[in-house]
Amino acid sequence: MDKNQFAKDIRNAIKNGQLNTVKYLLEKEPEMLTWMTPFGTWLHVAAAHGYVEIVKYLMSAGIDINAKGGTFSTNALERAATKGHLDVARYLLSNNVEIDTSEPDRNPLFAAIYGGHEKVVQLLVENHMDIRIKYTGETMKNIDAYTFAVKRGETEIAEYLKREMEKSKGD
Numbered sequence: 001m002d003k004n005q006f007a008k009d010i011r012n013a014i015k016n017g018q019l020n021t022v023k024y025l026l027e028k029e030p031e032m033l034t035w036m037t038p039f040g041t042w043l044h045v046a047a048a049h050g051y052v053e054i055v056k057y058l059m060s061a062g063i064d065i066n067a068k069g070g071t072f073s074t075n076a077l078e079r080a081a082t083k084g085h086l087d088v089a090r091y092l093l094s095n096n097v098e099i100d101t102s103e104p105d106r107n108p109l110f111a112a113i114y115g116g117h118e119k120v121v122q123l124l125v126e127n128h129m130d131i132r133i134k135y136t137g138e139t140m141k142n143i144d145a146y147t148f149a150v151k152r153g154e155t156e157i158a159e160y161l162k163r164e165m166e167k168s169k170g171d
Contacts, residue, residue, distance in 0.1 A: 007035050014045045019053050026061060033061055040069030040079065047076035047092070050085035059095065066098045072105040081108035081124065084117035093127045104135040104143075113149045118157050125164050132165065 006029060013021035022042075026033055039045055043063045046054040055076070059065055066075050077097045080088040089108070100106040109129050112120040125131060134144045143151070146165060149158035 003032070003035075006032060007037065010035070010042060011037060011045055014042060014051065014054055015049050017049070017051045017054065019051070019057060022054055023057060033058075033063060036069055038070070040074070040076070041067045043067065043076045044070055044074075044079050047080040047085065047088050048083050050080070050083060050088055052085075052087045052091050055088055055091060065092065065095055068100075072103070074106045074111075075100060078106055078108045078111050081117065081120050082111040082115050084112070084115050084120055086117075086119050086123060089120050089123055093123070099124075099127075099129060101130060101133050104137070104140065104148075107133070107135075109145050110148055113145060113152055113154055113157055116152075116154055116157070118154075118160065121157050122160065125161075131161055131168075 006025070010022060010025050010032060013025060033042070035042070037045060039048065041063055043055060043058045043065070046058055068075055070079070072078070075098060077089060077092045077099065080092060099108060104110050109121060109124045109131065112124060131145045134142050136142050140148075146158055146161040149161055
């Protein structure tokens with residue numbers, strides 16, 4: 001068996017939302033469950049494509065919910081947030097996925113803002129995402145989520161974050 005071709009078959013099945021095919025392929029070759037693609041684990045791929053049923057299956061099959069992979073070495077929550085997949089993000093959060101804020105590129109809130117996904121931003125904030133964390137680096141200086149939303153032109157998200165920051169001042 002050509003493992004690279006097999007991996008392509010699994011990825012295509014995930015991308016096309018073919019849960020039964022994913023199950024069949026991974027049951028046929030269980031060691032492929034731990035395969036790391038350039039995009040991360042199969043969980044990353046499923047999260048990026050928004051297939052919550054495939055996400056559930058992969059987690060039940062044993063994929064680590066917090067596994068890091070892909071371009072920015074992120075987890076599946078960041079992938080779901082980037083693409084605006086609210087149901088996947090909700091499911092991952094309900095299963096205690098790590099919220100990685102170590103870098104702006106790993107921060108799911110910044111990913112959701114970048115993609116203009118207001119509902120995902122709200123979900124993350126409702127799940128105690130730290131909206132005050134600030135980043136300084138090559139492309140940003142002392143930037144928090146609100147400022148990032150303003151710079152991205154995401155005014156509705158920025159207004160929402162500003163209201164949330166004002167609410168939490170009183171806490």
